[in-house]
Amino acid sequence: MFKNISIKMKLIASFSMVSIFVAFLSIYSVSGISESSDGFSNYRAMAKDSLLASGVQSNMLMLRMNVKDFLNTSSDVDIKEFNDYYKKTSELIKVALKEIENPKRAPLVKQIDENLIKYKEDFEKLIKLTRSQDKLVLSVLTSTGKKIEVLLNSIMVTADIDGKNEVAIETAFAIRAIISSRLSAMEYKNSKNSEDLKKANKDLDDLSEQLIEIRDIITNVSRKDKLLEAIKLVEEYKKGLKDLETIFLQRDKTIDKTTSLGENIAQMTEDIKVSIKEEQDSIGPRVAKLNSNLMKASLTVSIIIILCVIFFAIVIPVNIAKSIKRLNDGILNLLNSNDVRSRVEVLSKDELGEVSTNFNKYLQAIEDGLKQDSLVIDDVKRVVNEVKNGILSKKVELDTKNESLKELKNIFNQMLELLAKKISPDMNEIQLGLDKFQKLDFTYRLPKIGGETLNGLNSLSEIINEMLVENKSIGLTLQESADILLENVESLSNSTNEAAAS
Known part of the structure; x- marks a missing residue:
């Protein structure tokens, strides 16, 4: 273990171990006390979070009541109260988003914030649908239906005055059909019962058929124009009734969605409060257990400190002394043996x-x-x-x-x-050439392997060969001249002898 630790670290460990462990014990004690204090602080913080959740819950209850009241009254007062409570709830949620950081509760607060926004959007949609519904009821079911009755009643009265009994009777039946349809439509508006809607549509279909029959038997131009206008208004009435059905369906879906969002927000708020309550209930026993563990841990760490101080105070100096002794023995062995093949034994990495x-x-x-x-x-x-x-x-x-x-x-x-x-890369070649030259063999040439001396000997042999050739040529010329001279001498001698004899 200590063989791989440097001497510097061993010395630091030996001289600093006591202070380090004492500091550790102090830090641990302070940490334990701090954690206990944090427990109480957390308790207070959770109480504050619980108040925030209760505030959101109570305001959300008021919002749901405002929505319910608006559905019954369609009053602007309910809308104003809704906006007031929505503002208060939003402010509480903004505070909760900053204050509640618990990983379990923080996502719930964020989800409540998102659902509250959706809740307001759905309520605004509900207001628009309610306003559209009221406008449609006023313009179609009330106004258009009344116009149809007035037109048909005018046709019936004038036809009766003119003695057109068949037209008057058929028109009376038509008036009864439009009245029945209007009553069923109003019942549907109040009850949302699909049977009332079916009856209203059936009465309208019967009315359309009756008006067509009346159109075929009516002859008066004025009454016919009124009848055509009534037929046109019946179609508008049918369309308005269908639009009203669509609005009712959308309104019901929006109400269901708003109700569901309100219930979800209330449930999530309750979950936050329950979570806070559970955590608050666990803090007291946890703090008591923490204090007990702190005392036990302090005693245990103190014992460990004493044992570690004794251990390092003995082991580290001994380990350092052994390392120095091994190095000294290895150097002395090298000095005494003077052998570079000897080595110092290495047993540590310090x-x-x-x-x-x-x-x-x-x-x-x-x-x-x-x-x-x-x-x-x-x-x-x-x-x-x-x-x-x-x-x-x-x-x-x-x-x-x-x-x-x-x-x-x-x-x-x-x-x-x-x-x-x-000279030459190979002296043997020069020796061989000199031997040849000593035997007067100047035709021998040394191989061209480099070397100034070797090249000089080759040049010398060339010059000697040229001199010998030239001497030989001169000798031959002298021999020829001598022969000619000899012949001339003999000829002169012969001439002299002949002259003397004569």
Whole structure:
């Protein structure tokens, strides 16, 4: 364990351990007390959160009551009260979003905020649908229906005056149909019963058929125009009744959605309050248990501090002393043996271990350098033997990290290269050429392998050959001249002898 720790850290650990553990104990004690204090603070904070949730819940109840009242009265007063309570609820939720940070309750608050916005949007939609419904009832069921009755009543009265009894009777039936349809429509408005709607539509269908029959039997232009206007208004009435049905369906869906949102918000608010209550109920026992654990932990940590101080006070100095002794023994062994192959034993990774490792690397580098130097020297011997045999083209190939030996190698190679350039890469070839020249064989040519001396001998042999050829030519010329002279002498001698004889 301690072999891989530096001496610096061992010393720091040994001298600082007591203060560190004492500080740890102090921090732990303060942390425990702080946690207990946080428990009470959390209790107070949760009480505040509970009040916020209660405020949201009570205001939400008032909002739901305003919606209910509006559905019954369609009063602007209910809308104003709704907006007032909505503003109060929104402000409470904004505070709750900032104050409630519990990961379980915070999402609920956010969801309440989102649902409250949707609740207001649905209420505004409900207001529009209610206003459209009231407008449609006023303009179609009341106004248009009344116009149809007035037109049909006018047709019936004038037809009766003119003695058109059939027209008057049929028109009376038509008036009864429109009255029945209007009554059913009003019943449907109040009860939302689909049977009332079916009856109203059936009465309208009967009315349309009756009006067509009346159109076929009516002859008076004025009454016919009124009848056509009534037929047109009946179609508008049918469309208005259908639109009213659509509005009622949308309004019912919106009411259901608003009711569901209100119930969800109320339930989520209640869930927040229940969650806070459960957490509040658990704080008291938890704080008491925390205080008990703090006392036990303080006693345990104190014992551990004493044991650790004793342990490190003994083990760390002993460990450091052993590391120093191993290093000292290894160095003394090296000094006594003078053998670079000896090594210091390394059993740790601390500073002394690093010193021992680096010292061993230094010895290994010396040993490797000596081996390399030995190989270079052997290579030099090889090249010297080649030189003894007349070969100057060889070089020392091996390299070494010894700068002095490396410089000597380079100088030696430069010398051989210079000799090979000035004389010849192969001295044996020059010796062979000189032997030939000693035997007066100047026709021999040394191979062109480089070297100024070798090239000079070849040039010298060329010059000697040229001189010999020239001397031979001169000798032949002299021989020829001598022969001619001899012939002239003999001829002169003969002439002289002949002259003397005569």
